[in-house]
Amino acid sequence: MKSEKAHHANEDINNEQETPMKERTTATTQPTSPTTSTSPTPAAAPPPPITPPAEANLDLDRIRLPQLFTGQVLVRKLITTISIQKPKRNDYIQVHPTIEPMPVWTLVDEQETFVVTGEIAVNFPNDVIAKELVLTITRLGNIFLWPLRIPEEDGRINNWHASAREARSRAKNAWVRVVSNMALGAYEVYEAAGVIPDPVWPTLSMDEIVRIAVKGRVIDSLDHPVLRKLRGEI
Amino acid sequence: MSLMAGIRADFMALGISKVWMADFEFRSKAGEPPEPICLVATEWNSGTTIRLWEDELWREGGPPYDIDAGSVMVPYYGSAEFGCHLALGWPLPVNVLDLFAEFRTRTNGLPTPNGASLLGALAYFGLPAIGSERKEAMRALALRGGPWTDEERAALLAYCETDVIALAQLLPHMMEGLDLPRALHRGRYMKAVARMERTGVPVNMGDLKRLRSRWGAIGERLIQEVDQGFGVFEGRTFKREHWRQWTRVHGIAWPELASGAQALDADTFRDMARIHPEVGEMKELRASLSQMRLADLAVGSDGRNRTMLSAFRSKTGRNQPSTTEFIFGPAVFLRGLIQAPTGRALAYVDWCQQEFGIAAALSGDPAMMAAYNSGDPYLAFATQAGAAPIGATKETHALVRELFKTCALAVQYGMGYETLAVRIGQSVAHARHLLDLHRQTYPRFWEWSDSALDFAMLTGALHTVFGWEIHVADGANPRSLRNYSMQANGAEMLRLACCFATERGITVCAPVHDALLVEAPIEQIGEVVAATQKAMADASRVVLGGFELRSEAKIFAHPERFTDPRGKGMWAKVWQVIEELERAEEAAKTRVC
Secondary structure: OOOOOOOOOOOOHHHOOOOOOOOOOOOOOOOOOOOOOOOOOOOOOOOOOOOOOOOOOOOHHHHOOOOOOEOOEOOOOOOOOOEEOOOOOOOOEEEOOOOOOEEEEEEEEOOEEEEEOHHHHHHOOOOOEEEEEEEEEEOOOOEEEEEEEOOOOOOOOOHHHHHHHHHHHHOOOOOEEEEEEOOOOEEEEEEOOOOOOOOOOOOOOHHHHHHHHHOOOEEOOOOOHHHHHHOOOO | OOHHHHHHHHHHOOOOOEEEEEEEEEEOOOOOOOEEEEEEEEEOOOOOEEEEEHHHHHHHOOOOOOOOOOEEEEOOOOHHHHHHHHHHOOOOOOOEOOHHHHHHHHHOOOOOOOOOOHHHHHHHOOOOOOOHHHHHHHHHHHHHOOOOOHHHHHHHHHHHHHHHHHHHHHHHHHHOOOOHHHHHHHHHHHHHHHHHHHHOEEEOHHHHHHHHHOHHHHHHHHHHHHHOOOOOEEOOEEOHHHHHHHHHHOOOOOOEOOOOOEOOOHHHHHHHHHHOHHHHHHHHHHHHHHHOOHHHOOEOOOOEEOOOOOOOOOOOOOOOOOOOOOOOOOOHHHHHHEEOOOOEEEEEEEEOOHHHHHHHHHHOOHHHHHHHHOOOHHHHHHHHOOOOOOOOOOOOOHHHHHHHHHHHHHHHOOOOHHHHHHHHOOOHHHHHHHHHHHHHHOHHHHHHHHHHHHHHHHHOEEEOOOOOEEEOOOOOOHHHHHHHHHHHHHHHHHHHHHHHHHHOOOEEEEEEOOEEEEEEEHHHHHHHHHHHHHHHHHHHHHHOOOOOOOEEEEEEEOOOEOOOHHHHHHHHHHHHHHHHHHHHHHHHHHHHO
C-alpha cells in the first residue's frame, strides 16, 4: 500500500511542480561580517534533511471565496436626518449640479432654521426671509441643505450673500471649502487641487430630501411656539 | 443516502476512495524532533487496522497506508504525525483532512468549554472519550522512553488506538457541513508545519548557555542598569507610584484605565515607546523580566529551537506558538541568539506593508491599490490626500509620511480618534482630521469595510478566501471584525507561502507573523531568497485574486547574528552585564588560587 506521489503537473501555480531546490554540497567560504558571534562556541547544526512532499491536487483559484461582501447581504443606508445649515469651515463640499434648489420661506430661532408657510410669511414680513435650499454633500458623503438668501426683487445683495452664491456656483463641479472672512465681510472659497473622486449622491428626490430635512421644523400655524415667542406671548 | 454513503460520496467527488485515520505515539523532548514509538491506522471504509511498534516502523521503509492522490489521511493536529513521518524518512500524504483545523474553524469565536483538544472536540459533540487522567498517564509513559515491558507496549498501542477510534467517531460529526476542498487546503499547511517544526531555528548554544547560567544575576543587574534612568524599581518590584511620578516629571501623558490607574500592559508600553523613545528601554526590560523564562526556550541538542507552532490557534487562524518556548517570543533582544550554522546563512523575508496591500486588493479600492503599487503606500496616501506634493520623498517629507503611516495603520487596527491622538502625540481634532482624510481618499475601502461588518453582524460569521471562519458572538467587537479580513487573509497568505516554499525544497526555519525565516548554504542564499520571494509573491496573487505583494529580505550569514533593531540596546546591555559578571567570577577564582 505504499504509494509515491502521484498527481499531475499543471501550469497553474497552485499545483506547480517546480524542481525542488536541493542544497548543493560544495565547500563554503567564511563570510567577513561586521557583526560577529559574541562567543566562540559552536553554532547550531545544519537542519535535518527533509524531502519535499507531493502537493495536494487542488485548484486554488476554483476554491477561492469572494471577499466582496457588498450585495451579499441587503443593507442600505436609510437617510433619516438631513440638516439645514451653512457649510462648516473645514469641510470640502459640492452642490448638486442639476437638481434645482427649493425656494422656501425661512425663520431662524436660536440658530435653528424653520420653514414657514406662505400665509405665515405674510404675517411676519420682518422675520421671515426667502431662501433657497441647495442640495450639498461633504467629502464624507453626508448631505445637507444649504440655505442661500434669494436676492431682493430690486436685485440688491450684500457681499456675504453674493460671495455665498459665488461659492455655490463653484461647488457645482469642484470640491470647495467656504470660509467666512470677517475683515473682508464676505466668504472666501478654497478649491481643492488634484484629482478627487466625484461625490456619490443619494437616489432620493429633492422633495423627499426636503421632507426629511424639515421634519419637525415646519411652522404652519400661528400658534406655533416659535411665533408665540416672537409675539412675546411666552 | 446514509451518512456513511454521503461521506463516501463527498470524498469520491474529489477522487478520494481511501480514508486513513492515523495516530502516532512519540517521545518529544523539548527542542528535539519527535521520536516515533508506535502507530495505529484504520481505513474508514474497510475497517482495516494496522498496529506497528517502533522497530516495525523503521523496518517498513514507508507509510503502511495509502498516501497518494486517491486517499486522504485524517489526523487531529497532524503536524505531530507528519513529524513522525519525517523522522522515519517517510513521504507525506498528498491529501490531509486535519480535524483539529476543522474543529477550530467550526467553533472559532464560539465557546468551547472543553477546549480544542481531541478530548475537547469529542466532548463538544457529546461523544465518549477516555479520561484525561488516563491520557496523561499514557503520555507520561511515552515520554519516559524505553525500554517498555510487554504490558506497557500493549497499553501504549491500545491508547494509541483509542485516539484512532475517537477520530472515527468524530469524522461523521465533522463531515456535516464540512467544506471539503478548503479543508484539504488547510490540511496541506499541516505538512508545511511539520517540516518547519522539524527544521527549527538555529541558535548559538554557547551564548544560550552563558545567558542561562547567569540569568538570575543578569535580571538584577539589568534592573540596576536600566532603572538608573527611571528610579521606579524597588528590588525586583516595579512600583506603580514611582512610574506615575516619572511620567509626570517627564511630561508624558500616560494612558489611564477607567479606575484611574495607569495602563501598564505591554501594548501600552509599546505604543508609548513609539511616541516617547525614552520609554523604550523600560518597555524592553519589563518584557524581558516578565516573559522570558530562559529555561523554557526549547532548544534541541543540535542547537535548534523547535516548538509546536500551534497552527490555527488564534482567531485569525495565525500560528500561536508558546511565547516562552519560541525564540520569536516577545523578548525581542533574545533574537540575537539566532545564528546560522557554520557555512550557512539565514534570510528573514517579509512582505512589505502586507495588510495595506490586502486591504487595497480585497476592497478593490483603485486609489489604495495605486498607493501600494507606488512602493511607498504611506507617502502615496499623504500625496493623494493633498498633504504632500507630487514628487515628495521619504527624505523630504519624513514627518508627514510618518503621520500618514500611523493613520493608515490605525485604520487597519480599527483605532478610534482618541487612541490615534495618543499614538501621534497630537490633538483629538488632528487625529479626527487624519481619519477623515483616509475616508475621503479611500471611499471604496470604507464601503467594503462597512459591508464586511454588516455581513458579519447579519450572518453571524465572516470568512477568508479559503473559508477560515470567525463566528460572531454577542458583544462582538466591531473593530476586530473590520480588521479580521486583513489579519485572517494575511494568515492564509502566510500559510500558502509556507506550503509553496517548503514544497519547492526551501529550508524554512519558521514563519514569523508576515515573514519567513529561511536557511541555506552561504553560496546559495541569494538563490534561496529569490525562490522564497517568488513563493510569497505567488501566495499573495492566489489570495488576492491576482494582486501581487512585494517582499524584502535581510540576510544574516554566519557568523553574523540575527538582529532586530528593537532589541539591539537591550542585547548590548545584557552582554555588557554578562562580561562584567564573568570578569568578576574570574577574579574571584584567581583570588582563591
